Amino acid sequence: MTLFIALCLVSALSFAQEKIPVDTISRGNLTVILYNDKTWQYVDIQPAASVQIVDSVNITAQNWITNSVYAQKPDYARTKDTCIIDFGADVNNYSFPVRGKVYSRFGMRSGKMHTGVDIELKQDDTVVAAFDGIVRFAGWNNSGYGNVVVIRHYNGLETVYAHLSEVKCMANQKVTAGELVGFGGNTGRATGTHLHFETRLKDNAFDPELIFNLQTGVLVADKIPLYASNFDYMKYVDNSEYHVVKSGDTLYAIARKYHVSVKQICDLNGIKETSILSVGKRLRLR
Template sequence: MKRMILIAVIAIVWQFSFAQGKTPVDTISRGNLTVILYNDKTWQYVDIQPSAVVSPKVDSSSITAQNWITNSVYAQKPDYARTKDTCIIDFGGDINNYNFPVYGKIYSRFGMRSGKMHTGVDIELSDGDTVVAAFDGVVRFAGWNNSGYGNVVVIRHYNGLETLYAHLSAVKCSVNQKIKAGECVGLGGSTGRANGTHLHFETRLKDNAFDPELVFNVQTGVLVAEKIPIYPGNFDYMKYVDNSEYHVVKSGDTLYAIARKYHVSVKQICDLNGIKETSILSVGKRLRLR
């Protein structure tokens, strides 16, 4: 009987869906069975393990309880191994409580760009334009980043999703601040490694970036669906991306200072470079950090 109702619901939604590229338009859950409906009139069953479902939480302490790192844009290093489950990002009853960060022409999409992976979307704005939080959440990082983001804000949302806003001319929120969808996080700019003024916007799950267009229609700023499935395949690019990071030793550098600066352990640097904690660092040596 339940199955009959489910199929009837699918048929109704199916009738009203329209084809325009494959994006999920709705998700129907009955116990462990979840069906995802796409706008190209296809659907599929997903066997979702309860642990893989990212559910909305109302309590801010629960989202800051794990991996709450406030001095780095990453709470953990991005890792493909962390993507093996299909996740459903659930916006719950908060379906209308969102704001697209800034409206503008899309300069660059998520994907490979001149041989390098571009892990967000670049949106046109003018210097000083207000950039707003996409959803309610807590600010995990707010400040300067040396690896290209410039002035950047990272917000963790109540369903586990994180969003990142980069190249800001000014940051207008602070770490641990509770923020509402639509509240200003900073002003548009071109700080860091930016080719002209724009917002670089990322969506991340467990520190792994995925295409923001799975969450938003970036042209209209409309949320794609109330429940958004994210598949391991959405992170396949990570298999081909070299996430290594290096530091060239300067005069006066110590292993401890380098480790602290890049938020890695001394042991990790030693292991990656085949050196000991007591090894003398020669100026100009290229040390692998991750």
Template sequence: MYLMNKRIIKILFGVFLSIGLSQANAQVFPKIIKKNTSQSQTSTERRNIELREFDQESYLKTLTSQTDSLLFQNDINLARIRSIINEDPFSMIWAPTNQLVKVSEQVQIDSIWVTAFEYYSSWDSKKVDIYNLDIKNFQDSVLLRLYDQRLGTDWKFPLDQSKKTSEFGARWGRMHYGTDLDLDTGDPVYSGFDGIVRVRAYDRYGWGYFVLVRHKNGLETLYGHLSKQIAQVGDEVKAGDIVGKGGSTGRSTGSHLHYEMRYKGLAFDPEKVYDFEKGELTQQDLFINKDLFSHIAKARAAAYHRVKRGDTLGAIARRYGVSVSQITRLNGISTRSILRVGQNLRVK
């Protein structure tokens, strides 16, 4: 009996031992296979990543075709970090790096938005028109979404009231590139759309104190004759943020806001966007083509200036953005010629 029990105990011990070893092997085997598979996949993925290069040209083409306006739907940090630098002010960092961008006033802007689109790769805080776009070569047809509240972008009239005092177009023998809106000196002037301040300057012979804002929708707006500039170059502004106070500085006969809308440096009639009488936007999407700038070709065909008391060739040249030599050549005169009050001079 004792021997039988001892034999049974040995048999049971052997069974339990074999089961334990089987379970141990079952636990180890899959782990080894899983580890080898993971290492193999990781190595393959790493090799694939190392072999892939960023195609900048393809990236920019895709970006251009898909983002005529409202370049990004997410919040973009337009001007969180700004500092003074002593390096080349015109060097730019390209889009995918999301690095700092150096602009002409030696301000750094932490913003991929500034450089993401080909149009936004140009940045200068001194000059208004930096694009040098010839209307004769303008072949694009672009649809711009001016605002979209679903994406967090909005619009605002530049003033609390919208009484129009002068329209866009030819006026007194010269082109008026904006719409004049009545105001009292000191009235707040608002940014029309979301954007970033590009120029803050003084124009003695025209806009006086003015601010120019580059917008997310692809346009730029200019606010002229201000009594006070509030927004600084590089400031992020939302639609309705105050950029300055109304006034009558520069070439002005009374307090009003000179309001311009521009696409790639070319001004167009703000009434293509605003209904100033009703206080509304005429459309949410603006179709831009060559016809929108037909006035420019006419204005550039020839331009004349009627000489007033105190005028000089230098002052006239600065007013029209031309050289003294161009005026003398067009009119067959010299720099020593005496100007007569009432004389018509061709300037372009």
């Protein structure tokens, strides 16, 4: 800009004096302008402001839900096309969230799908963000995650850090790879202290081992293809969720708590909005 203004000024002056810039030489922040009359002039050009992490793909534009660990209901159809997770500039800028023995891998576990990996840690160990991104959810989750953080990264990937003893970030906060997001614990539905770590694309979980070598914590590749087969498990998983009615519960309060509509609960359970809920009744929510 400075150069542009300088050149404009110079051209304005040169018009009268026939002094025209013919070349420029750059040296660090200094630029020398050479003129047709064999004179020269230094022009001080300030370096461009350091590039900030920008939301270049506008990651908060769609499904930016800060009050739920899922921005939308998992759906196999959403990831049935092959796609590439591109780590681009982040290929050397990542941090495995916590280093420890892997207790439990991604996959079926006692008849239920385990949608992440469980990594050993000690109570209150530091858990860090895997990549740069923006925190989408940070807080308590009732359906088993306990204290949990969900971060959306600039390539669309989301990572989930669950069972934390304490959450140390907030929704909408920008984080960088390696930044503290919480302390390890065993909150929620956890047997023992560990980190439950998930990787998700469009709210569909896939095996974190496709991205990370769990033994070394090293990124597998800079571009990782995900195929429909990586989400095949979803075709066989029962995503139903239930709530057992407690004293004082209302349909509206339950619907709000689980982020579903009252109509959906009524339809799934064959009840009316005006139905009396009996304590102990098991209501299907999804």
